[in-house]
Amino acid sequence: MTMSDGFYFYPGCSYETAAGYKESVDAVCSRLDIRLEELPDWNCCGSTAGFSLQGDYGVYHPALVMARASQAGAKELVTGCNGCFNTLRKTRKLLLQDQDLYAGTWRKILQEGGPDSAPQLPVRHLLQVLSSRGQMHKSSLSPDMSGLRVAAYYGCLFSRPWTDVDDPEHPQMLDRFIEGLGFTPVNYSLKTACCGAAHALGFRQSTEALVQRIILAMQDKGAHLAAVICPLCQLNLESAQLSLGLPRLPVLFFTQVAGLALGVPRKELGLDKLLIAPEKI
Amino acid sequence: MRFLHSHKTLDPEHQETLSRSFFQGRAGKEVQHCIQCGTCSGSCPLAHEMDLGPRRILALLRDGFLAEVLGSRSIWMCVSCNACLTRCPQGVPVSDIMYALRVMSLEHNLARREFKMPDVYRGFVRQVEKRGRVSESRLAAGYGLLHPSDMPGRLSLALRLLRRRRI
Numbered sequence: 454m455t456m457s458d459g460f461y462f463y464p465g466c467s468y469e470t471a472a473g474y475k476e477s478v479d480a481v482c483s484r485l486d487i488r489l490e491e492l493p494d495w496n497c498c499g500s501t502a503g504f505s506l507q508g509d510y511g512v513y514h515p516a517l518v519m520a521r522a523s524q525a526g527a528k529e530l531v532t533g534c535n536g537c538f539n540t541l542r543k544t545r546k547l548l549l550q551d552q553d554l555y556a557g558t559w560r561k562i563l564q565e566g567g568p569d570s571a572p573q574l575p576v577r578h579l580l581q582v583l584s585s586r587g588q589m590h591k592s593s594l595s596p597d598m599s600g601l602r603v604a605a606y607y608g609c610l611f612s613r614p615w616t617d618v619d620d621p622e623h624p625q626m627l628d629r630f631i632e633g634l635g636f637t638p639v640n641y642s643l644k645t646a647c648c649g650a651a652h653a654l655g656f657r658q659s660t661e662a663l664v665q666r667i668i669l670a671m672q673d674k675g676a677h678l679a680a681v682i683c684p685l686c687q688l689n690l691e692s693a694q695l696s697l698g699l700p701r702l703p704v705l706f707f708t709q710v711a712g713l714a715l716g717v718p719r720k721e722l723g724l725d726k727l728l729i730a731p732e733k734i
Numbered sequence: 735m736r737f738l739h740s741h742k743t744l745d746p747e748h749q750e751t752l753s754r755s756f757f758q759g760r761a762g763k764e765v766q767h768c769i770q771c772g773t774c775s776g777s778c779p780l781a782h783e784m785d786l787g788p789r790r791i792l793a794l795l796r797d798g799f800l801a802e803v804l805g806s807r808s809i810w811m812c813v814s815c816n817a818c819l820t821r822c823p824q825g826v827p828v829s830d831i832m833y834a835l836r837v838m839s840l841e842h843n844l845a846r847r848e849f850k851m852p853d854v855y856r857g858f859v860r861q862v863e864k865r866g867r868v869s870e871s872r873l874a875a876g877y878g879l880l881h882p883s884d885m886p887g888r889l890s891l892a893l894r895l896l897r898r899r900r901i
């Protein structure tokens with residue numbers, strides 16, 4: 454994926470510090486000959502905080518991200534964070550359905566010295582990009598992974614409310630991705646249940662109860678590890694387990710899981726940054 | 735109305751103006767499509783933590799209890815998970831309605847300190863505006879200064895993250 458393909462990568466604020474996400478994305482993309490080029494000079498999308506304080510005007514920061522991408526010549530933005538994915542897509546939808554908001558947002562970006570380019574463009578999740586390369590996994594797989602049962606966890610905002618990405622209630626893309634890598638996907642019922650998101654900061658007991666249900670559902674179906682596609686999901690699913698006193702289930706990024714199947718050395722996958730070490734793997 | 739324990743009141747005239755401006759906005763118009771089926775509350779992962787679930791919020795809004803809703807903890811307990819609006823048979827964008835209510839609630843100074851999330855969001859947006867990007871550790875530290883009693887539990891997590899170079 455290079456700018457010659459018309460893509461830019463939007464990492465978002467949590468990407469760099471997420472447990473081995475960047476490391477594993479870099480390692481896997483280089484094995485698959487995908488070149489991720491980061492959007493230059495990007496800003497935070499504002500997430501749910503922007504909308505909570507500004508209502509529909511919360512579109513300003515995500516629109517600025519997309520205006521920068523348009524100006525740099527991108528036809529599409531790709532991100533590996535469910536929060537950014539949803540904020541950017543939601544913003545695009547709001548702008549396209551309300552001409553006044555569209556024009557006003559563009560004007561405000563200009564007034565603040567931002568780029569004079571369309572503040573919206575299509576946005577895809579990194580999982581969609583890697584999934585579309587599904588076929589190439591099998592040929593380059595080394596170890597036999599079929600003994601490992603992996604629970605795909607999508608969280609809220611990858612498939613909801615985006616009916617065009619996958620089934621909003623029963624998404625399959627990550628399950629097929631895991632299967633394509635040679636793992637055994639686990640069928641359980643809470644794949645899109647909420648991890649508690651930013652409420653973990655102020656309402657920890659409530660969000661830990663949400664995580665407890667999810668982890669128990671995974672373990673109940675015999676999962677050895679969970680694969681996630683969002684930095685905040687990873688942090689919540691992993692950190693809540695430390696205080697819950699359950700048998701612990703490692704929570705890996707889907708790119709770390711892919712790296713294991715592609716035979717990437719563990720060091721390169723940032724597995725040492727996980728709070729719950731995947732010892733059995 | 736026992737469940738409306740946490741509200742501050744507004745004078746009737748003020749209440750009237752507020753109500754008019756809410757129902758003229760996008761969120762207010764959407765409220766009118768609700769058929770009170772309760773699918774949203776049944777789908778909400780945090781309904782049991784809310785003094786009012788999403789269905790009840792919409793019912794109260796239509797019955798003219800805007801100020802009570804604006805002063806409730808519930809509008810801050812929504813995690814924007816979109817479970818409700820994905821399933822709503824009427825396509826009511828419940829999380830957007832929550833956002834519109836939050837904005838009004840802050841404008842009229844009806845949110846209480848113990849709702850906590852206003853401080854999380856303010857800290858977040860302040861960073862975006864000042865630095866362009868957000869650092870999670872800065873966010874947690876800023877929040878901790880305002881709500882120190884929530885911090886002891888987070889400290890051991892912070893140390894573990896630090897040890898793994900994640901902060």
Ligand code: SF4
Nearest residue numbers: 768769771772774822
């Ligand atoms: S699901 Fe939709 S129609 Fe049903 S109560 Fe909730 S908002 Fe109203």
Ligand code: SF4
Nearest residue numbers: 778812813815816818
């Ligand atoms: S978006 Fe908010 S109100 Fe709707 S189900 Fe999720 S937490 Fe509940």
